[in-house]
Amino acid sequence: MSRLIKELAKLPGIGPKTAQRLAFHLLELPRDEVAQLATAIVEAKDALKFCAVCGHLTEESPCQVCQDTTRDHRLLCVVEEPKDVIALEKTREFKGIYHVLHGALSPLEGIGPEELNIKQLLNRLQTAEIDEVILACDPDLEGEATALYLAKIIKPLQIKVTRLARGLPVGGDLEYIDEVTLGKAIEGRQEL
Amino acid sequence: MSRLIKELAKLPGIGPKTAQRLAFHLLELPRDEVAQLATAIVEAKDALKFCAVCGHLTEESPCQVCQDTTRDHRLLCVVEEPKDVIALEKTREFKGIYHVLHGALSPLEGIGPEELNIKQLLNRLQTAEIDEVILACDPDLEGEATALYLAKIIKPLQIKVTRLARGLPVGGDLEYIDEVTLGKAIEGRQEL
Numbered sequence: 080m081s082r083l084i085k086e087l088a089k090l091p092g093i094g095p096k097t098a099q100r101l102a103f104h105l106l107e108l109p110r111d112e113v114a115q116l117a118t119a120i121v122e123a124k125d126a127l128k129f130c131a132v133c134g135h136l137t138e139e140s141p142c143q144v145c146q147d148t149t150r151d152h153r154l155l156c157v158v159e160e161p162k163d164v165i166a167l168e169k170t171r172e173f174k175g176i177y178h179v180l181h182g183a184l185s186p187l188e189g190i191g192p193e194e195l196n197i198k199q200l201l202n203r204l205q206t207a208e209i210d211e212v213i214l215a216c217d218p219d220l221e222g223e224a225t226a227l228y229l230a231k232i233i234k235p236l237q238i239k240v241t242r243l244a245r246g247l248p249v250g251g252d253l254e255y256i257d258e259v260t261l262g263k264a265i266e267g268r269q270e271l
Numbered sequence: 272m273s274r275l276i277k278e279l280a281k282l283p284g285i286g287p288k289t290a291q292r293l294a295f296h297l298l299e300l301p302r303d304e305v306a307q308l309a310t311a312i313v314e315a316k317d318a319l320k321f322c323a324v325c326g327h328l329t330e331e332s333p334c335q336v337c338q339d340t341t342r343d344h345r346l347l348c349v350v351e352e353p354k355d356v357i358a359l360e361k362t363r364e365f366k367g368i369y370h371v372l373h374g375a376l377s378p379l380e381g382i383g384p385e386e387l388n389i390k391q392l393l394n395r396l397q398t399a400e401i402d403e404v405i406l407a408c409d410p411d412l413e414g415e416a417t418a419l420y421l422a423k424i425i426k427p428l429q430i431k432v433t434r435l436a437r438g439l440p441v442g443g444d445l446e447y448i449d450e451v452t453l454g455k456a457i458e459g460r461q462e463l
Contacts, residue, residue, distance in 0.1 A: 163445045172454035213460055218439040230463040244438030244459035247410040249451045253355045259441045262364035267436035267461065268405055271422040 080106075132203070134179035134196045136161040144168075144176055151175045153210040157200065157229060159183050159217055167215065175213070178203065183221035184228055192228065200229075204236055211239040218245060272298075324395070326371035326388045328353040336360075336368055343367045345402040349392065349421060351375050351409055359407065367405070370395065375413035376420055384420065392421075396428055403431040410437060 080102060088098035105113055129135070130142035137143065144150065144164075154175030158164055164177050180195045204212070212233055216222035230240045245263035247256060256264075272294060280290035297305055321327065322334035329335065336342065336356070346367030350356055356369050372387045396404070404425055408414035422432045437455035439448060448456075 158445065160446070166446045166448070166450075166453060167457070170450045170454035170457065172457045213457070214463065215445065215457075217445050218441050218443050226463070240463045241460040242463050243453075243456035244436050244461060245441055246436030246438035246456075246459070248440055248449065249410050249437055249455060250449070251410050253350065253407065253409050254352070254358045256358070257440065257442070258358075258362045261358060261435075262362035263441055264435035264438075265359070265362065265364045265405070265407075267438070267459070268433040269436060269459065271406065271418070271432045271434055 129179075129181075133177045134161075134181060134199070135164050135177055153208060154213070155203070155209050155211070156213040156215050158215045159222065159225070163215065163217075175211075180216075180225070183216060183225040185221045185224075195225075197229070197232075201232070204233065204238060209238055211241060214240065214242040216242075218243075321371075321373075325369045326353075326373060326391070327356050327369055345400060346405070347395070347401050347403070348405040348407050350407045351414065351417070355407065355409075372408075372417070375408060375417040377413045377416075387417075389421070389424075393424070396425060396430060401430055403433060406432065406434040408434075410435075 083102045083105070084095065084098045087093055087101050088095050090098075093101070105116075126138050127136050128138075128140060130137045130140050130145055132141045132145045135142050135144065151174050155178055156167065156173060156175055157178045157180060158167065159180050159182060161179055164179060167173050167177075178196070178200050180197065180200070182190055182195050184190060184192065184195070203209070212229075214226040214229055216226045216229075226242055230242075233240050244267055245260065246267055247253070247260070247264050253261070275294045275297070276287065276290045279285055279293050280287050282290075285293070297308075318330050319328050320330075320332060322329045322332050322337055324333045324337045327334050327336065343366050347370055348359065348365060348367055349370045349372060350359065351372050351374060353371055356371060359365050359369075370388070370392050372389065372392070374382055374387050376382060376384065376387070395401070404421075406418040406421055408418045408421075418434055422434075425432050436459060437452065438459055439445070439452070439456050445453070
């Protein structure tokens, strides 16, 4: 029992109390339901791998996005993590393809360009015909640094480099938006 | 006592319980401190009025922003409320002048163009020399409707009309941003 609690408590957002509650709940379930959960965890881990082309999580490599010929393969969106691909897919706005870096530059944590999926990105840009690279890194310090670094090494390849707009979140209230974002929204104002 | 509690409970965000706690706290204070608070409330109410030019809250009319000759009087930012002026001033990004509408169009609540400070806005645009109007309405339904309405009536005056950028809040995390905002951020992406 204490081993189960310890394993559960390793999950993100689950502390010792929640782990204990989960463990007791699992013990009360019928055996086959518990076995189903255990199998699902191991199967997912075994079946999912990273796409050899873009680095996204997938069961088959290349992934479905990379294989989809109806998408615009000349428009490449660079993101930090597979979950960012999922967030962008939900918008239904983006019809291009992706490249997942698996992290952001962070000298403090010892993450340099070598630790990220950047070499593969440059290979793709040199071999495939790509018109525009959208840098969709997180709008935080590490993400900004990563975007600037990538822009510097991609520009010599004569490829257009853009990044996601900074500004007001839709549905918000002007007075509750932080000053830096509001400043960026003024700076990036667009003609109506 | 119950009258005091009732008056306090009318304030926004203050329910009957909090009103009671505030009332008891006020009763425990020395008499001169209570009198100071009461005077401050009435004096603020008496001293503050709306600027005759822009509609912002001010002690003197025209307000300090309207009087400031170091600001760019050819760049006019339209906002819904005086508190939006304060939010924009905090960014230190904006060096133009303001116009406060005192609300947004809302047919459901019976707020049409006549109820807002729009006639005065048109007067200003026709008499003063203004190069650009930034519509800084809230990024919600009413705000969008107000901005579109204003854009329609300002454009014939041959004045450039812009609005604040929609996009990622600075310091955020891509995966936690709502789909609509993320979609706008892709749409409004900017060249690096």
